Amino acid sequence: MNEPFRCHQGIAAPLYRINVDTDAVIPSREMKRVSREGLGDGLFANWRYADPATRQPNPDFVLNRKPWQQATILLAGVNFGCGSSREHAVWALKDFGFRAIIAPSFGSIFHGNCVRNGVVPVTLADDTVAALAQAEQNDPGRLITVDLENLCVIDSDGNQHPFSIGEDARTMLLEGLDPIAMTLTKDALIEEFLERDRRERPWVYL
Amino acid sequence: MDRTLTALTLFEKIWHAHRIDGRPGGGHMVAIDRVFLHERTGGLALQGLEQAGRKVRDPARVFCTIDHIVDTFPGRGDQTRMPGGEAFITSTREAAHAAGIRLFDIGEPDQGIVHVVSPEQGIALPGLTLVCPDSHTGTVGGLGALGWGIGSSEAEHALATGTLVVDEPMTMRVCFDGHLAPGVTAKDMILALIGAHSASGGVGYVVEFSGQAVRELDIEARMTLCNMAVEFGAFSGLVAPDEKTLDYVKGRAYAPGGQDWDAAVAHWQSLVTDPDARFDREIRIDAGQISPRITWGTSPQHAIGIDECVPDPAKENNVRTRQAMERALAYMELRPGQALAGQRIDGAFIGSCTNARLSDLRRAAELLRGRQVAKGVRAICVPGSSQVKAAAEAEGLDKLFIEAGFEWRESGCSMCFFAGGESFGAGDRVVTSTNRNFENRQGPGTRSHLASPATVAASAVAGCITDPRSLSSDQRT
Ligand code: SF4
Numbered sequence: 001m002n003e004p005f006r007c008h009q010g011i012a013a014p015l016y017r018i019n020v021d022t023d024a025v026i027p028s029r030e031m032k033r034v035s036r037e038g039l040g041d042g043l044f045a046n047w048r049y050a051d052p053a054t055r056q057p058n059p060d061f062v063l064n065r066k067p068w069q070q071a072t073i074l075l076a077g078v079n080f081g082c083g084s085s086r087e088h089a090v091w092a093l094k095d096f097g098f099r100a101i102i103a104p105s106f107g108s109i110f111h112g113n114c115v116r117n118g119v120v121p122v123t124l125a126d127d128t129v130a131a132l133a134q135a136e137q138n139d140p141g142r143l144i145t146v147d148l149e150n151l152c153v154i155d156s157d158g159n160q161h162p163f164s165i166g167e168d169a170r171t172m173l174l175e176g177l178d179p180i181a182m183t184l185t186k187d188a189l190i191e192e193f194l195e196r197d198r199r200e201r202p203w204v205y206l
Numbered sequence: 207m208d209r210t211l212t213a214l215t216l217f218e219k220i221w222h223a224h225r226i227d228g229r230p231g232g233g234h235m236v237a238i239d240r241v242f243l244h245e246r247t248g249g250l251a252l253q254g255l256e257q258a259g260r261k262v263r264d265p266a267r268v269f270c271t272i273d274h275i276v277d278t279f280p281g282r283g284d285q286t287r288m289p290g291g292e293a294f295i296t297s298t299r300e301a302a303h304a305a306g307i308r309l310f311d312i313g314e315p316d317q318g319i320v321h322v323v324s325p326e327q328g329i330a331l332p333g334l335t336l337v338c339p340d341s342h343t344g345t346v347g348g349l350g351a352l353g354w355g356i357g358s359s360e361a362e363h364a365l366a367t368g369t370l371v372v373d374e375p376m377t378m379r380v381c382f383d384g385h386l387a388p389g390v391t392a393k394d395m396i397l398a399l400i401g402a403h404s405a406s407g408g409v410g411y412v413v414e415f416s417g418q419a420v421r422e423l424d425i426e427a428r429m430t431l432c433n434m435a436v437e438f439g440a441f442s443g444l445v446a447p448d449e450k451t452l453d454y455v456k457g458r459a460y461a462p463g464g465q466d467w468d469a470a471v472a473h474w475q476s477l478v479t480d481p482d483a484r485f486d487r488e489i490r491i492d493a494g495q496i497s498p499r500i501t502w503g504t505s506p507q508h509a510i511g512i513d514e515c516v517p518d519p520a521k522e523n524n525v526r527t528r529q530a531m532e533r534a535l536a537y538m539e540l541r542p543g544q545a546l547a548g549q550r551i552d553g554a555f556i557g558s559c560t561n562a563r564l565s566d567l568r569r570a571a572e573l574l575r576g577r578q579v580a581k582g583v584r585a586i587c588v589p590g591s592s593q594v595k596a597a598a599e600a601e602g603l604d605k606l607f608i609e610a611g612f613e614w615r616e617s618g619c620s621m622c623f624f625a626g627g628e629s630f631g632a633g634d635r636v637v638t639s640t641n642r643n644f645e646n647r648q649g650p651g652t653r654s655h656l657a658s659p660a661t662v663a664a665s666a667v668a669g670c671i672t673d674p675r676s677l678s679s680d681q682r683t
Binding site: 206 | 462
């Protein structure tokens with residue numbers, strides 16, 4: 001189960017670059033362990049560390065600066081999460097603490113992987129995201145609210161920015177369901193199938 | 207037209223028998239009969255499930271092998287040349303034991319490459335659905351089982367629910383008419399198809415292979431054909447089960463016995479495409495025209511007859527295709543118009559889930575009998591499973607390989623792909639019985655030429671790319 005997401009208020013880190021691919025989100029060599037845990041450490045490793053090997057932080061990188069070390073929302077550019085299908089990219093973002101990503105557009109597999117893992121991908125117009133990112137730069141630490149129930153983003157001035165997301169994805173995120181949980185809501189159908197199938201194809205069942 | 211009421215293809219019969227829920231045009235929830243895991247992603251999937259507080263729904267129908275990164279040197283253990291590889295092996299083993307899953311472990315007589323083990327054990331059966339986090343899972347289509355590769359979250363989904371939600375693929379029939387010429391094999395057939403119709407020709411389709419030449423293939427060769435359906439871009443490949451299939455399946459460890467056997471056979475005999483069934487696309491190929499194939503470039507679609515010359519990108523109209531050809535030529539260090547036959551090689555590899563079953567080893571060994579691998583060629587044979595290895599040794603094939611100068615290894619994926627461990631050298635030209643000739647697939651800078659085991663053996667002996675028909679007067683067909 002993912003944590004249900006209804007409405008979340010948090011610090012938003014501006015990382016307003018276009019075409020940030022999943023290799024940049026988490027480089028291959030950071031995926032060596034047999035785990036989806038602890039990947040937050042490798043998040044944006046090539047940018048976040050002056051030397052990824054020694055983990056010497058790069059003081060200029062947004063996630064190393066106050067107050068964005070505490071960010072739970074990412075303000076990102078066009079086509080965020082394009083490239084390799086690696087689910088590790090979302091696992092790393094989630095492990096770092098991100099609960100929502102606001103961008104003008106997303107890589108499509110990455111978008112699906114976000115939903116699958118309870119991270120809300122919010123699509124807003126490019127100008128809107130740019131303005132939110134700029135406001136953060138000017139006045140760091142302004143809180144942003146992502147209201148999934150009412151499908152809008154509320155900035156610290158109280159302005160509302162409506163967004164849309166697929167109905168299935170919204171249900172999954174609101175309920176904290178992942179695809180497995182969604183399927184298990186149809187458990188009765190599965191059981192019914194199995195009961196009939198056991199009679200019809202007994203050799204399948206070992 | 208609602209096709210459920212009309213004549214059905216083999217694929218549609220299998221799909222309908224597994225569909226639990228779903229609307230037309232949307233994702234279908236289908237029952238998954240078998241899940242197979244391996245150490246590269248199996249441990250992760252099982253761990254993920256456990257962390258989510260879930261259980262494997264039916265552990266008796268889930269299996270796991272150690273094949274991808276395990277060493278294939280004699281006397282191997284959990285230590286592997288891949289950096290950090292040992293943790294993948296030990297964590298997968300622990301997770302499999304904890305979940306109560308049958309593991310084909312290192313040192314066990316039934317260990318081997320997942321797609322070789324599953325038919326060998328009768329885990330894959332006609333009409334079953336089988337998934338594995340590995341793209342060549344369609345191999346089991348050679349038995350008339352529907353297998354396909356999945357990602358790690360999907361593996362968790364299949365483990366936890368016994369189902370997957372999948373968009374129904376379209377259907378394609380590839381009919382190989384006539385008979386194969388002597389010395390031509392299933393590997394040459396599939397490379398001929400991909401060479402003619404591209405590596406994306408099958409995208410969105412499940413492909414049924416049919417026709418006289420397919421009926422005449424033995425089951426192992428049909429698996430070779432289906433193994434590379436994914437290199438054609440297809441969702442999966444299938445061959446309708448027949449008497450040969452029943453003979454193959456009978457008596458295998460997990461195959462049905464007694465009354466179940468009779469019921470199963472009755473069902474399997476219905477698994478044929480109805481005469482009036484409609485496919486979304488059909489391709490016909492004259493099997494008699496196929497010569498041994500080999501690839502010149504870095505995609506399986508860069509396949510030509512072994513007696514042909516490297517094509518000229520300048521004659522290609524499509525810009526992107528042309529650029530890809532130019533890049534491939536540069537990587538492979540070849541020129542347009544050059545003959546492939548006669549190119550010096552540094553390596554010869556017989557292995558992988560494509561071409562390392564007993565019949566493959568027999569064909570290669572027959573060519574090696576009384577011959578020597580050329581000087582300067584590193585030749586390696588890695589049987590597809592420990593059972594294949596034992597069977598080969600029982601008939602003395604190992605001696606033929608070793609006496610000819612091949613290394614004779616333990617079973618595993620080995621140098622089918624580079625995981626950070628063992629590889630051929632940068633710039634080395636290798637003739638290989640595997641399925642992918644991508645840049646760096648067999649090691650950084652390695653140049654791979656895909657071909658049949660017979661072509662690999664003939665080339666190893668000659669020290670250069672060689673038509674197996676030119677070497678042998680007593681060829682098998
Ligand atoms: S032999 Fe190669 S293609 Fe086959 S399962 Fe192993 S790595 Fe994959």
